[in-house]
Amino acid sequence: MSQQPPIPVPAGPLGGSSALPAVAAGLGEAPPAAPVPAVPREPLPADVRDRPVPDVSHGAILYLEGVNVAFDGFKAINDLDLSIDDGELRCIIGPNGAGKTTMMDIITGKTRPDSGQVYFGQTVNLLELREAQIAQLGIGRKFQKPTVFQGHSVFENLELAMQADKRVRRSLFAQLDAGQRARIDEVLGIIGLRGHERRPAGALSHGQKQWLEIGMLLMQNPRVLLVDEPVAGMTEQETAQTAELLVSLAGKHSVIVVEHDMAFVRSIARKVTVLHEGHVLAEGTMDQIQANPKVVEVYLGEGA
């Protein structure tokens, strides 16, 4: 288990010995994880609809504790503990089959764990929410393969992404207001695609498509961005620009990057988590990770 710095936990619904106990307090073994509640089928709770500001008073924007998932008896996620600070840029690495994708599936509600706890801030229990509710809450995910609308322009892709945000109530054919145009222009600047807004997305390079998709996520003002292998297939220059982009997003957003490209990870990482067999094997700076014999044995030593 990784050594987390102690997080002071008050008494209350998530406090004391209930939700954040053993890991947060650095006490070692966690008690048996609580069973996962059934997914509610009623309409979005008001607090989700209105996107509450998550309670990050103890630093964490995402908190997983004692999470387990088995597929046909195979433990893909095994007593996983993970805490991501608000505004942090975290890299997750690990060999094939370590559970990285499954971990993201759990956070985004695609996969339900068999047991454990998954919290957004201090108070929002993600295991009580469906996938769409979690996205609406401000947890955005970018899959490895870009899924932009190829026939639409860059501008239209960003516009469509804005409309996908249920909180933006406007009809499909209504004119964009000045604020919305300004937001699209701002995002074009962030993703380095100003001047490309009229081009069809299908005509963009692979790297530009990846940035556009990140831009589409940004149109929904996510609090957390999960990014899966962002630089796979990119040129060296595109990789460097992607590093700059992701680093620039941290602070305002919490960014979790799953990546195999170690040079890229080194270029952006402040803190790295190594997953192995569904569990955190090590956590620390890239230098600490690379000097860790356990990590070298299971992952880096294989030339990954």
Ligand SMILES: Nc1ncnc2c1ncn2[C@@H]1O[C@H](COP(=O)(O)OP(=O)(O)OP(=O)(O)O)[C@@H](O)[C@H]1O
């Ligand atoms: N739906 C599923 N059914 C059965 N087994 C699964 C399922 N999803 C994942 N697994 C298994 O769980 C383990 C973890 O898979 P996962 O995709 O999370 O690993 P990963 O770290 O993302 O790997 P990679 O780096 O190759 O993408 C693997 O052994 C995988 O075969």
